[in-house]
Amino acid sequence: MDPIQNEGAKEMFEAQAHLFKIIYNYVSSTSLKCAVELDIPEVIHKHGRPITLPELVSALEINPAKADGLFKLMRLLVHTGFFSTANVQSAQQQQEEAYALTLTSKLFLKDKPYCLSPLVLTLTDPVFVNPCHFLSRWFRDNELSAYETANDGTVFWDYMAKNPDFNSIYNQAMASDSQLANLIVKDCQPIFQGLGSLVDVGGGTGSFARIISEAFPGIKCTVLDLPHVVPKVPDTDNLKFIAGDMFQSIPPADAFFFKVSFGILIALEILY
Numbered sequence: 498m499d500p501i502q503n504e505g506a507k508e509m510f511e512a513q514a515h516l517f518k519i520i521y522n523y524v525s526s527t528s529l530k531c532a533v534e535l536d537i538p539e540v541i542h543k544h545g546r547p548i549t550l551p552e553l554v555s556a557l558e559i560n561p562a563k564a565d566g567l568f569k570l571m572r573l574l575v576h577t578g579f580f581s582t583a584n585v586q587s588a589q590q591q592q593e594e595a596y597a598l599t600l601t602s603k604l605f606l607k608d609k610p611y612c613l614s615p616l617v618l619t620l621t622d623p624v625f626v627n628p629c630h631f632l633s634r635w636f637r638d639n640e641l642s643a644y645e646t647a648n649d650g651t652v653f654w655d656y657m658a659k660n661p662d663f664n665s666i667y668n669q670a671m672a673s674d675s676q677l678a679n680l681i682v683k684d685c686q687p688i689f690q691g692l693g694s695l696v697d698v699g700g701g702t703g704s705f706a707r708i709i710s711e712a713f714p715g716i717k718c719t720v721l722d723l724p725h726v727v728p729k730v731p732d733t734d735n736l737k738f739i740a741g742d743m744f745q746s747i748p749p750a751d752a753f754f755f756k757v758s759f760g761i762l763i764a765l766e767i768l769y
């Protein structure tokens with residue numbers, strides 16, 4: 498018996514639309530990447546008020562013949578909630594649609610320490626996306642991650658060590674993600690109270706440990722990360738860096754801190 502013979506045409510088309518939504522999910526993230534590469538959030542911000550399509554075409558200095566493509570990109574980014582629309586009055590006193598920033602696109606303004614552009618550019622880079630195409634092969638082989646399946650057994654962190662440019666933008670991405678912690682660390686006093694020392698294991702360039710060391714000067718913070726990641730900066734009274742491998746040894750401390758974002762954690766477990 499046909500398992501869907503009792504469904505109506507409406508339900509069938511809804512199911513197909515649902516499927517297309519899943520298939521084209523990558524268009525949302527790659528459109529976001531395009532907006533970040535073109536610097537659209539910053540351009541709208543500098544414009545000082547919602548920006549019309551012709552104003553945006555001119556400010557971005559793109560090929561004017563591609564204005565319709567920009568309209569479609571912006572429509573998608575409004576649909577996903579990255580930008581919003583507002584009405585502005587044109588020189589001819591007519592109402593025109595214009596694009597404005599949302600809280601999400603404000604996270605990409607350049608003068609903010611939490612500017613998330615490196616995060617988007619890193620996580621949408623082929624280095625990160627390519628292993629996703631090898632997942633089914635990874636389920637059948639013996640590699641530890643899909644990255645290794647896709648790259649003839651190369652370990653992700655070894656690739657990072659040999660590619661300083663990508664390593665640098667990846668570290669900036671992690672650091673920008675950590676900057677948002679500034680908003681909440683002071684409210685977490687009970688968690689840190691009484692600690693004399695803390696090691697941030699895999700703490701990257703120390704952005705999170707720096708926030709903790711400034712919020713709680715009584716805690717001696719140590720950042721442990723791989724040699725190609727830890728910055729060459731002098732130790733301060735309560736913040737120091739150690740280059741090493743956490744699987745070899747972790748310095749003693751009252752507390753150990755492991756931070757990865759939830760999405761990255763799932764990806765790290767399988768993909769990299």
Ligand SMILES: C[S@@+](CC[C@H](N)C(=O)[O-])C[C@H]1O[C@@H](n2cnc3c(N)ncnc32)[C@H](O)[C@@H]1O
Nearest residue numbers: 671675699700701722723726742743744756757
């Ligand atoms: C997902 S990042 C998280 C960085 C930082 N904790 C944050 O949240 O911004 C994982 C970090 O673990 C580090 N790492 C990976 N393997 C490591 C190892 N064996 N020993 C020490 N650090 C390691 C990487 O270099 C990277 O900085």
